[in-house]
Structures are given as C-alpha cells and as structure tokens.
Amino acid sequence: MTHRGISGLDQSWAPLWWAANTEVQHRLSEAEISQAWRPDAIHEAASAIADGFAELDAVAHGTVGLRVRGAGVDVLIDATVRLLAATTAVTFGIEGGGRNQVQRIGMLVGRRLDHHEEAVVSLRSSYDLKLEDARRAASVALTTLAETPSVWDALPMRHFETAAVDLASMMIRAAGNLERVGQAVSAPQECPLAVRLSLDGVIGEIAERAEEIAADRGGDEIGRHLEAAADLAGATTVAGHLEQGLPEDHAPEVLAILRDTWLQIAGHHYCAVELLIVEARAPSFAHRFTTLKGAVAGEALEILRNARLCDRPEAVAHGRALHHHGLRIAPARAAYAQGARRSEPHMTEITERIALDCLTRATVALVCLAERPAPPRPALATQRQGSVARQRLLPPEGGPVTVGRAGAAGR
Incomplete structure (x- = not known):
C-alpha cells in the first residue's frame, strides 16, 4: 500500500507506526468532543498526560510476550486517544474547539510522525x-498547565499543545514497535546475509577509493578531506532528480552518478578518520572494535537494522540524506579547527567521532544503493529530440528494437 503522509513524504514502505496511527485517528474522529469549554478540562488533560507517560514507561520496561503484545498495543492506543481528546478540550480557546480542532490535532500528530x-x-x-x-515532553506539558493562569492565553497553550503532540506521537511509535517486534523502545530487524556481504564489499571499495584520494597530498590533509566531503554533499542535485521520478531508462545513469558521489564522500571521510586516529594516538572506537573497517561495518549494520532498511533499501531519500550529511560535517570542521588553533587534543577525538559517524552513514547509503532493486523494464518510453517526438518500443528479450516517428510506421 502506498501512503503519502501529511507532510508529503512518500511512505510507500509503510512505517511501523502506520497501523497504530490509523487506529488512533479513526477513534479520535469518533470521540465525543464537547462544543463548549468545561472547567474540569485542565484536570483531565493533566491526568491524561501523566497516565499516558506512565503507560508508555510501563510497557517500555516490561517484557512483552506474544500473548500479551496485542494488549500492550491496545493500552498505548487507548492512552493516546484519551491524551489527544483531552488536549483538544483544553486548547478549546486557541482555535475555537469542536470538530475542526479534532482534525487539526490529528493533523499535527500525523505531521510529527x-x-x-x-x-x-x-x-x-x-x-x-x-x-x-x-519524559521531557510530559514534564513540559504538565508544567505549562500548572503555571498558566488561563487557558485563553494562546502562547503557553501552544507550548502545551506542542508537548502533548510530541508525547502522543512517541506513544504511537512505541505501539508500532511493540506490534512488530514485541518491544516498545526499538524495532531492530534481522539483516540478511546478502546485505552483510554487500556491506563488506562496499567497505572494501571505500578503502580503495581512499587510497586513490590519499595519493593526492598537500596542505592540511584532515581539513582538506572534511572540506571536500562537505562540498560534494552540498553540490550534487542528481539525488533530488531521482526522488522526483525520472524516466526508467535514465535511472541507471543517475544512480551511477549518485553512487560515485557517495563513494567519493566516503573516501574523504575514510582518509580523515585514519589521519585523526594517528593524531589522537588511539581510536575512539577502541573499546568496541579493533580496526577502522570493523568499526564502520559494526556501526553501519546497527543503522541498517534499527532503521529497518535491510528489506527496503529503496526507501532512502538520498537528496535529503546528502543535504543533512553536509550539515553534519560542519561541527567536525569547527571542532578540528578549534583543536588545531588551540592545541586541544580532546577536540581531535570529537572530530574523529563525527567523521566516523559521517563515514558510517555514507557507507549505509552505498549499501542501500547496491541493494536497490533494479527498475522494471518499461514497455513503452517517450523521448523528445528537438521538436520530433519518437516512440521507442521495447520488444521481448532478444528481439529487435523498432524505432519510428510519431504518427508514422516504424522503420
């Protein structure tokens, strides 16, 4: 099933929380909502917030077996519906209350998810x-309710509403995790052997690319690698074209450019981390892994499992990933510059940790590209060359290709 979320994000690979949110939204739409202000609304809202977090905390710390997993999901959904209904009642003065307020609160939760x-x-x-x-969201909501003299004060009630929606969205996510894997706070999936082998191959390619990049030496090596990775992440637009949907016969070319971009970024990160380890005299990952390749493999595997990308590699939004990747490099460059300027060794370790995280996420992107299913071969594609439209008919495997002018017989 394809679902386009309220924010416009294509959720063809239904998120874990999709079923739980659908149930919450349905039950909220059928809830009895008062059309007038009630004096006990604040007390009910505070009780719903406190009870909602208590239920989430209890489910998260409990060992939920298959027989009671459904009960835990129902408890979280019930508590979420109650919390949102109470939020609607207490924010009556902001938007006028009634059914429109219910729809607005439901939309805010959907956007947050x-x-x-x-x-x-x-x-x-x-x-x-x-x-x-x-816990922080519940605390903000309860504190705001306790310190606000009147529910007609729009600004503090907006703060309450934001915190309540944050808590509700986390309860829905917990219900989705619980329903799928039997635990609320995480939902790791098993990683198939094929993906693990692909991960090993990608790390080998990155190391080879790093050797090629390292051959071109000069100046501040670490700063140069961090700057080059940031420039590459910010300069490419090919990923955005891919996400907007290109003709299938162009997809391989776009994917090849995108893959080389990620590989070049990862190569620069690999070089930077190696040099930073030498400066720090001991890697930050020494307590978990013995080699850089082992650290990248272990941490990349965690991301693939915890983001559940092993069986949906095509879900990765590479345009957004590259954009945020460039932003993530900025703190590493700042930390390295400060450490070099002030001779502060601990800044080198901070830089290494950030660079290693960037290297790991670039590795995950490359694995997802490698595991991305090949697009189906189109039966009919239309191209324009100048003012002449041509149709290219793709025959069965092994047959001749027939090309003809629009409106004319094929030649």
Missing part, C-alpha cells in the same frame, strides 16, 4: 525511542 519517518529515510534517525524525550 511524517517528520520522524523523513529523518529515518534520510539516515538521520531510526525507530529507536528515547524515554527521556517522552
């Missing part, structure tokens, strides 16, 4: 859930 999924497919996040984030 869409934005999280966008972060997942742009290699910035995963399906892991941090209870501390949920």
Whole structure:
C-alpha cells in the first residue's frame, strides 16, 4: 500500500507506526468532543498526560510476550486517544474547539510522525525511542498547565499543545514497535546475509577509493578531506532528480552518478578518520572494535537494522540524506579547527567521532544503493529530440528494437 503522509513524504514502505496511527485517528474522529469549554478540562488533560507517560514507561520496561503484545498495543492506543481528546478540550480557546480542532490535532500528530519517518529515510534517525524525550515532553506539558493562569492565553497553550503532540506521537511509535517486534523502545530487524556481504564489499571499495584520494597530498590533509566531503554533499542535485521520478531508462545513469558521489564522500571521510586516529594516538572506537573497517561495518549494520532498511533499501531519500550529511560535517570542521588553533587534543577525538559517524552513514547509503532493486523494464518510453517526438518500443528479450516517428510506421 502506498501512503503519502501529511507532510508529503512518500511512505510507500509503510512505517511501523502506520497501523497504530490509523487506529488512533479513526477513534479520535469518533470521540465525543464537547462544543463548549468545561472547567474540569485542565484536570483531565493533566491526568491524561501523566497516565499516558506512565503507560508508555510501563510497557517500555516490561517484557512483552506474544500473548500479551496485542494488549500492550491496545493500552498505548487507548492512552493516546484519551491524551489527544483531552488536549483538544483544553486548547478549546486557541482555535475555537469542536470538530475542526479534532482534525487539526490529528493533523499535527500525523505531521510529527511524517517528520520522524523523513529523518529515518534520510539516515538521520531510526525507530529507536528515547524515554527521556517522552519524559521531557510530559514534564513540559504538565508544567505549562500548572503555571498558566488561563487557558485563553494562546502562547503557553501552544507550548502545551506542542508537548502533548510530541508525547502522543512517541506513544504511537512505541505501539508500532511493540506490534512488530514485541518491544516498545526499538524495532531492530534481522539483516540478511546478502546485505552483510554487500556491506563488506562496499567497505572494501571505500578503502580503495581512499587510497586513490590519499595519493593526492598537500596542505592540511584532515581539513582538506572534511572540506571536500562537505562540498560534494552540498553540490550534487542528481539525488533530488531521482526522488522526483525520472524516466526508467535514465535511472541507471543517475544512480551511477549518485553512487560515485557517495563513494567519493566516503573516501574523504575514510582518509580523515585514519589521519585523526594517528593524531589522537588511539581510536575512539577502541573499546568496541579493533580496526577502522570493523568499526564502520559494526556501526553501519546497527543503522541498517534499527532503521529497518535491510528489506527496503529503496526507501532512502538520498537528496535529503546528502543535504543533512553536509550539515553534519560542519561541527567536525569547527571542532578540528578549534583543536588545531588551540592545541586541544580532546577536540581531535570529537572530530574523529563525527567523521566516523559521517563515514558510517555514507557507507549505509552505498549499501542501500547496491541493494536497490533494479527498475522494471518499461514497455513503452517517450523521448523528445528537438521538436520530433519518437516512440521507442521495447520488444521481448532478444528481439529487435523498432524505432519510428510519431504518427508514422516504424522503420
């Protein structure tokens, strides 16, 4: 099933929370919502916030077996519907209340979930859930309610609404995780052997590309590699063309350019990390891995599993991923510059950690490109050359290709 989220993100690969959110939205639309302000609305909202986080915390810390997994999902959905209904009632004064307010709150939750999924497919996040984030959202919501003298004060009630929607979206995500894998705070998937082998091959290619890049030496090596990676991530537009949808016969060319871009970026990161390890005298990953290749492989595998990209490599939004990749390099360049200027060794370690994270995510992007299913061969494609439109008919395998002018018999 193809679903285009409220934010416009193409969610053809239904996110884990899709079914849970659909149920919440359906039940919220059928909930009885008062058309007038009720004095007990604040108390009910505070109770719904506190109970909602308590349910999430209990499910997250409990061991949920297959027999009671469905019950845990129902508990979270019930608590989420109650929380959102109470939020609608207490924010009555902001938008006028009634059914329009219900729809608006539902849309805000949908957007929040869409934005999280966008972060997942742009290699910035995963399906892991941090209870501390949920606790913070609940705390902000409760504090705002307690300190606001009147629900008609729009600004503080907006803050409450934002925190309540944040908590509700995390409860829905937890319900989706729980339904799929039986645990609320994460949803890792098994990684097939083919993907693991592809990962090993990609890391080998990156190391080879790094050797080629390292042969061109000169100046500040580490700074040069970080700057080159940032320039590559920010300069390419080919990924955006791919996501907008190109004719299938152009896709291989676009994918090849995109792959070489990621490979060049990863090569520069690999060079930078190697040099940073020498400067730091000990790698930051020494407590987990013995080699740089082992660190990249281990951390890339974690991303593939926790973002559930092993069986949906085509879900990666490479345009967004490249954009955010360029932004992620900026702190590494700043940390390295500060360390070099002030002779602060710990800044070298910070730079190495960021560069290694960038290298890992570039590796994941390359694995997803390698595992991306080949596009189906089109039966009919239309091209324009000058003012003449030509049709190219693709025959069965092995047959001759017939090309003809539009409106004329094939030659």
